[in-house]
Amino acid sequence: MTMTKVLANPNSIVMIIDDTPDNLALLSDTLSESGYRVLVATDGCSALEQIEYLRPDIILLDVMMPGINGFETCNRLKANPKTTHIPVLFMTALSELDDLLRGFGEGAVDYMVKPIRPPEVLARVEAQLIQARNIQRAENALNNGPYCALAINANGKITWLPEAATHWLNDFVLAHLLLDDIKVETLLPASMISWVKAQMGKPDTNDFMPFESIKGEFHFSAKLIPCCHADEYLLLMEKHSGHWNIDSVKHSLGLTSREAEILMWISRGKTNKEIGMILGGSPRTVNKHLEHIFEKLGVVTRAAAVSIAMQRTSNLSLLSEGNAS
Known part of the structure; x- marks a missing residue:
């Protein structure tokens, strides 16, 4: 019995950033013929300008370019909350391990060694698009569901922060007038860290107590759930209006x-x-x-x-x- 392969959306937008005309032509033709919409840029600065107006679903990025190189371009993409989610694949003729590791350190999800082989390009692009869409579906479900969620490590440092969880934390901080906790991108508010550490100290996760805080008209609640990694936890959080007489x-x-x-x-x-x-x-x-x-x-x-x-x-x-x- 043959299985039908689930393909990524062929209307996805792929941006190619490369200063070599032959590479641009080969990649553009390969992707266009497969149904992808293609954007091209010959340097990092012009690519970043284009992305302000039209965001691609995935980026193929050459390492060695005039002006800012591929590493710096990727760094700027990942530092921008509007583009940090876009998967970046490096294209490089560099074969040194340090160069490859640096690419991953800047936030790339994959790399291809030149000379580029079209079938490999299509396979890697499709695999990363499917992965990116699965992540986006999960985040959309959390952002629109009754709960929002974030991940923390054993010290209360936030390791994953979707948009809905950011709103919850900001609302919590403002409702409690926690002026020292205004920046919630990296750490939980102090009162929540105390609660988290108290739960982590319990030998049985079944004994974890929920977090409850009522302030003004709002009721904030959270529950701590162990992740698949021993040093990481999920926080499932809710906020309700306190209008219940x-x-x-x-x-x-x-x-x-x-x-x-x-x-x-x-x-x-x-x-x-x-x-x-x-x-x-x-x-x-x-x-x-x-x-x-x-x-x-x-x-x-x-x-x-x-x-x-x-x-x-x-x-x-x-x-x-x-x-x-």
Whole structure:
């Protein structure tokens, strides 16, 4: 049985940066004939100017060029948040190990040794485009989902910071007026680092406590999850509006104060275990309260219970606004 090969989008934009006309012609023809859109530049400065107006999906970059060389061009690309995600493949006649290692050190994902072979170019370009798109899909899912995420090492230093996580950290810093923590690109705020280190000191990851902070109208929460690497962790983070009136929910739905509180945490995506940790009880106790909530509301799922609570609080808000006017 033959398997269908999944190809990268043939409409992807490939930029070639090379000062040799023959190389430009060969690469441009090879890529164009395969369906790629091609941009060309003969030096690093003109390439950086072009990229300001039209960003390629991948860059083929010659090392030895007039003006700024390929290493410096790559360095500038990776230093710019708008272009740091673009995969760069070096093209070089240099065969010294130090030169190849320097290319990877500047942020390149791959390299090709001249003379260029068209089939190899197509294979490497396609492989890197597929990889880049998979990363972009994952980041888009995080940026548009209920959680945002970042990665940290054992010292609390940030090793991976998607856009949504940057917004969460900035909101946290501003809400808590942490003037000393304004720059969050490299380190977590001090209060979160203390929490992270306290969790890392526990021998069992099942004992990790969630992070909770309510400031003004916002509720910030986070949970720590070990990564595949022993010295790295993922932080899954949420931010909710604090507009949840426990008394209103309690009276309108006929719940006890503890039941209303548990329902609030359920609406914020917490598990029974996490709620137990927050409220100082066991998951079994939380589950027992949950059974009473289901019975009182006439539902059988957490989602249905939350839906009724949100609808009821929304109606109460509308009534209160109507009475005020």
